[in-house]
Amino acid sequence: MIVGLFMAPLLSLKPNRLMPGDPGYLIDIAPLNDILLVLSLLVLFLIFANLLSWNKHLKLFMCLILSAIFYKIITISGDVALVRSEADFLARTAFTTGFWLFVAGYIVVMMQAFATVIEKKYDIKLLIILLTIAPVGLLFFNGGVGEISIFKELMSKQDRFLLEFKNHLLISGSASFSAILIGIPLGIYSFRHQRLSERIFGLLNIVQTIPSIALFGFLIAPFAWLASKSDFLDSVGFSGIGFAPAITALILYGLLPIVRNTYAGISSIDPSVVESAKGMGMTSGQILIKIQLPVSMPLLMNGIRVSFVQCIGNTAVAALVGAGGFGLFIFQGLGQSAVDMVLLCAIPTILLAVFADTIMQFIIKLTSPKGMDYDTD
Amino acid sequence: MIQIKNLTKNYNDYAAVKDISLDIKKGELCVMIGPSGCGKSTTLKVLNRLETPTEGSVFINGEDISNIDPVILRRGIGYVIQNVGLFPHMTASENIATVPQLLKWDKNKIGERVEYLLNLVGLEPFEYSKKYPAELSGGEAQRVGVARALAADPEVLLMDEPFGALDPITRSELQRSLVKIQSELKKTILFVTHDIDEAILLADMVVLMKDGEIVQSGSPTQMLEFPVNKFVRDFVGTDRALKRLSLTKVETFCKPAPYVSLNTDISNAVEMIDNGIYIWVVDENEKPCGWLDAYMDEPTGFVKDYCTIDSFENFTVSKKQSVKEALNKMIKSGVNQLVVVDGDERLLGEISIDDIIQKS
Amino acid sequence: MILFKRADKKLFLMLFALMLFAILPELLMPLYKATAKIGQDLVYSRAPILSLLVEHIWLTLFSSGLSAIFGIMLGVLVTTKAGEDFKQVVTMFGSIGQTLPPVAVLAIAAGFVGYGTKPTLIALFLYGLFPIIAGTIAGLNAVGRDIILAAEGMGMTESQIFLKVKLPLAAEVIIAGVRTSVVINIGTATIGAAIGAGGLGAPIMAGLINDNFPFIIQGGVAVGLLAVFTDRLISLFEMRIRAYRT
Ligand SMILES: Nc1ncnc2c1ncn2[C@@H]1O[C@H](COP(=O)(O)OP(=O)(O)O)[C@@H](O)[C@H]1O
Numbered sequence: 001m002i003v004g005l006f007m008a009p010l011l012s013l014k015p016n017r018l019m020p021g022d023p024g025y026l027i028d029i030a031p032l033n034d035i036l037l038v039l040s041l042l043v044l045f046l047i048f049a050n051l052l053s054w055n056k057h058l059k060l061f062m063c064l065i066l067s068a069i070f071y072k073i074i075t076i077s078g079d080v081a082l083v084r085s086e087a088d089f090l091a092r093t094a095f096t097t098g099f100w101l102f103v104a105g106y107i108v109v110m111m112q113a114f115a116t117v118i119e120k121k122y123d124i125k126l127l128i129i130l131l132t133i134a135p136v137g138l139l140f141f142n143g144g145v146g147e148i149s150i151f152k153e154l155m156s157k158q159d160r161f162l163l164e165f166k167n168h169l170l171i172s173g174s175a176s177f178s179a180i181l182i183g184i185p186l187g188i189y190s191f192r193h194q195r196l197s198e199r200i201f202g203l204l205n206i207v208q209t210i211p212s213i214a215l216f217g218f219l220i221a222p223f224a225w226l227a228s229k230s231d232f233l234d235s236v237g238f239s240g241i242g243f244a245p246a247i248t249a250l251i252l253y254g255l256l257p258i259v260r261n262t263y264a265g266i267s268s269i270d271p272s273v274v275e276s277a278k279g280m281g282m283t284s285g286q287i288l289i290k291i292q293l294p295v296s297m298p299l300l301m302n303g304i305r306v307s308f309v310q311c312i313g314n315t316a317v318a319a320l321v322g323a324g325g326f327g328l329f330i331f332q333g334l335g336q337s338a339v340d341m342v343l344l345c346a347i348p349t350i351l352l353a354v355f356a357d358t359i360m361q362f363i364i365k366l367t368s369p370k371g372m373d374y375d376t377d
Numbered sequence: 378m379i380q381i382k383n384l385t386k387n388y389n390d391y392a393a394v395k396d397i398s399l400d401i402k403k404g405e406l407c408v409m410i411g412p413s414g415c416g417k418s419t420t421l422k423v424l425n426r427l428e429t430p431t432e433g434s435v436f437i438n439g440e441d442i443s444n445i446d447p448v449i450l451r452r453g454i455g456y457v458i459q460n461v462g463l464f465p466h467m468t469a470s471e472n473i474a475t476v477p478q479l480l481k482w483d484k485n486k487i488g489e490r491v492e493y494l495l496n497l498v499g500l501e502p503f504e505y506s507k508k509y510p511a512e513l514s515g516g517e518a519q520r521v522g523v524a525r526a527l528a529a530d531p532e533v534l535l536m537d538e539p540f541g542a543l544d545p546i547t548r549s550e551l552q553r554s555l556v557k558i559q560s561e562l563k564k565t566i567l568f569v570t571h572d573i574d575e576a577i578l579l580a581d582m583v584v585l586m587k588d589g590e591i592v593q594s595g596s597p598t599q600m601l602e603f604p605v606n607k608f609v610r611d612f613v614g615t616d617r618a619l620k621r622l623s624l625t626k627v628e629t630f631c632k633p634a635p636y637v638s639l640n641t642d643i644s645n646a647v648e649m650i651d652n653g654i655y656i657w658v659v660d661e662n663e664k665p666c667g668w669l670d671a672y673m674d675e676p677t678g679f680v681k682d683y684c685t686i687d688s689f690e691n692f693t694v695s696k697k698q699s700v701k702e703a704l705n706k707m708i709k710s711g712v713n714q715l716v717v718v719d720g721d722e723r724l725l726g727e728i729s730i731d732d733i734i735q736k737s
Numbered sequence: 738m739i740l741f742k743r744a745d746k747k748l749f750l751m752l753f754a755l756m757l758f759a760i761l762p763e764l765l766m767p768l769y770k771a772t773a774k775i776g777q778d779l780v781y782s783r784a785p786i787l788s789l790l791v792e793h794i795w796l797t798l799f800s801s802g803l804s805a806i807f808g809i810m811l812g813v814l815v816t817t818k819a820g821e822d823f824k825q826v827v828t829m830f831g832s833i834g835q836t837l838p839p840v841a842v843l844a845i846a847a848g849f850v851g852y853g854t855k856p857t858l859i860a861l862f863l864y865g866l867f868p869i870i871a872g873t874i875a876g877l878n879a880v881g882r883d884i885i886l887a888a889e890g891m892g893m894t895e896s897q898i899f900l901k902v903k904l905p906l907a908a909e910v911i912i913a914g915v916r917t918s919v920v921i922n923i924g925t926a927t928i929g930a931a932i933g934a935g936g937l938g939a940p941i942m943a944g945l946i947n948d949n950f951p952f953i954i955q956g957g958v959a960v961g962l963l964a965v966f967t968d969r970l971i972s973l974f975e976m977r978i979r980a981y982r983t
């Protein structure tokens with residue numbers, strides 16, 4: 001982290017959007033008192049980190065110091081960007097290796113702090129999360145930051161960005177939703193027909209194993225053929241590229257975790273529980289609704305979590321068959337070597353996946369029946 | 378109440394139950410016993426239609442059960458199994474309330490019923506109603522299992538080795554609870570076990586099975602006294618005589634015994650010692666409280682000055698206790714006779730080890 | 738044993754199909770003819786499928802091999818007394834890492850290191866690390882307390898316990914982690930073609946861009962067979978370990 005801050009260039013000072021820039025080291029670009037401030041904060045942090053080694057009460061204080069350093073670095077960068085773009089409006093100032101190394105270290109330290117908080121202390125955990133993202137939030141109050149390349153990129157593509165964001169959510173949401181609608185009954189079906197279940201799992205396993213991009217590709221021709229054969233399908237926008245093959249492939253991908261976990265959840269129930277339910281006069285429908293599904297809920301929801309998170313990532317690949325979403329910018333950016341554009345969408349994709357994962361973990365906790373401590377992993 | 382007529386059940390080609398017939402009267406506890414794999418569980422499962430008979434039929438209350446919708450049938454029959462099978466995501470109360478809810482009982486009625494049942498099976502409702510199965514011990518879980526089976530007040534109860542998985546102490550606690558519950562509710566119970574002591578303790582009628590067939594059926598005493606063949610003899614064990622003692626009540630061997638009160642003059646008392654060794658002493662309520670030894674040097678005064686008063690529970694048995702328990706007490710206390718009391722703890726007579734040995 | 742023999746035969750058939758197809762992609766010519774647009778090339782000609790396959794295998798093997806070495810080492814380290822402090826953060830790292838979309842990781846690597854094989858290798862290495870770390874920690878954690886206690890009671894030293902008890906018992910779960918990692922990496926390496934990493938993704942990418950379905954089939958069939966074959970191969974290995982253990 002410290003290496004990143006001082007040894008590697010913090011910013012890349014580019015003459016324009018696409019040309020490579022000159023390295024800008026923190027020492028060179030920042031005013032002296034800012035450097036001193038950052039340095040003294042760092043020293044403070046190191047003293048705490050080493051001497052007091054993660055003492056409970058100082059953990060929060062340390063996170064605060066680190067958070068402050070992060071904020072300071074961003075504002076320094078913002079100021080530099082502002083000055084440069086006032087001088088030459090084509091000039092771009094971009095974050096580079098040093099900055100990202102710092103961010104990586106920053107996240108690791110914050111995670112370490114987070115991970116060592118005792119399980120039940122939700123307020124402290126929340127505080128750490130807030131401290132971690134606060135510097136980014138504070139950015140909006142600093143004029144210069146808008147002049148940093150990646151944010152400039154965001155401003156100039158704001159509408160498209162929002163559109164693809166919506167697309168991304170729409171595609172992965174509808175694919176996941178369909179996968180749930182198909183996957184749960186399929187899981188129940190495989191439990192009830194053990195003979196067929198082997199085949200179902202064999203097939204789904206192969207689908208999961210085939211690289212996503214190949215699966216997307218495979219679906220193009222059949223879909224194009226279908227569209228060419230049926231005027232109706234053609235008229236509703238069904239074609240070889242776009243939503244239809246993307247969503248189909250995503251659903252196929254999403255099935256395995258859901259089907260597998262539904263099956264595993266129901267199988268994990270002690271047979272005597274089902275026998276006594278039956279002996280008490282429950283119909284098989286009642287047994288499913290009142291016993292089997294609720295008891296397997298944690299495992300089932302975990303399957304949905306894996307499926308959904310995976311789907312968000314695969315949706316980015318779906319852009320290759322013209323489905324839209326963040327993947328569109330990522331691949332476009334890669335094609336044009338426009339790093340900022342790539343990052344602009346790759347980072348939100350990651351955040352989206354991590355966010356979805358967190359939300360799902362939370363939902364799993366909520367929907368797990370009381371009285372059972374399940375290990376969902 | 379339950380009639381099984383020529384019941385045969387085949388799994389593929391294997392005959393698990395072969396042509397058995399059985400009548401169980403209303404309010405009777407019938408224990409089905411036999412080595413594992415002899416078809417006990419299968420027979421039980423035919424009764425609530427978890428299995429379909431290959432041949433033969435079963436009547437409950439005179440109605441052929443094959444004409445009753447299995448779901449309806451099962452709601453009217455309590456079913457308790459060895460592994461309990463409590464629903465892990467429901468509290469004890471919710472587990473017990475399951476069938477009443479299926480039957481759409483009124484909410485208040487269900488609440489009252491659950492509380493009554495928890496008390497009945499010996500679980501304090503306040504403490505246990507909100508507990509989840511994971512928080513219960515094996516014995517507590519099976520108590521809830523029994524309560525759940527009794528929830529909708531079924532006439533018939535099927536119990537498949539319900540106490541088989543419990544440790545001996547917990548098992549005998551639950552057996553005693555079951556005896557108490559049965560004396561209160563008088564259900565018609567078909568109880569499966571492979572433990573002969575459990576069978577003798579609980580049964581009104583015992584049915585001994587082997588390889589899918591009934592070898593012998595009858596009262597526990599009959600089974601012990603007149604085993605039909607070597608298999609039955611072996612199964613009930615070499616200690617048949619002892620087992621029978623556990624079925625015989627103390628009153629059978631009780632004979633009158635002289636006694637004196639605490640305030641009797643000692644010289645009168647000594648005259649009353651007719652066996653030449655001792656005489657029982659009772660207090661003003663005729664409750665035995667000690668004995669008087671025959672060997673005394675020139676006694677004067679009252680009985681209470683000479684009476685040996687010990688912790689006297691060790692020397693008394695109730696007439697309703699089994700002879701086996703009386704024997705246990707004699708051995709523990711190192712005496713040859715005990716004083717027998719009636720329900721009001723008044724002296725009734727005595728029981729002696731010689732009489733037991735001679736008469737049984 | 739019969740089960741293994743049958744599985745082996747299937748595996749061998751798959752390998753044979755893969756090799757045959759890599760050498761002679763023309764085998765599916767009727768399919769190409771049926772799906773190609775008029776005037777399109779029918780067979781990807783920039784590089785033979787076989788050499789792309791070799792490239793692909795090299796990419797995955799190299800990166801996954803490194804991931805396996807580092808991942809297992811890290812997983813082992815944090816489950817020892819010395820590394821206990823970092824166990825939670827590394828576990829968290831492993832599980833969060835698995836939620837990261839591979840495309841995004843690849844794209845970011847390209848953003849920093851530039852195009853070609855290097856960023857792909859870095860991304861594959863990093864991305865492949867997570868399932869292996871998670872698998873190693875899970876596998877070692879799953880070894881029962883009483884087993885370790887029994888081993889201690891027999892007078893085994895810490896390193897003996899690790900080598901003779903923990904590692905063999907955890908091996909199955911660790912290998913499962915490696916399998917996940919390798920299979921994911923085969924898929925991610927395919928996307929690597931978008932940043933010029935070569936491999937079997939190249940014909941697929943070319944096909945997608947030029948709307949040339951035969952190219953997609955050539956890359957897709959080869960990479961699909963490779964992935965399924967590898968998955969089966971490592972599963973077989975897992976099964977052997979399980980059978981050996983019981
Ligand atoms: N579903 C089944 N399929 C095949 N055989 C069975 C089945 N259930 C029980 N059996 C066989 O029937 C015989 C009697 O079983 P059971 O009634 O469970 O014996 P137990 O007296 O121990 O309760 C056993 O030999 C058992 O293997």
Ligand SMILES: [Mg+2]
Nearest residue numbers: 414417418419
């Ligand atoms: Mg049985």
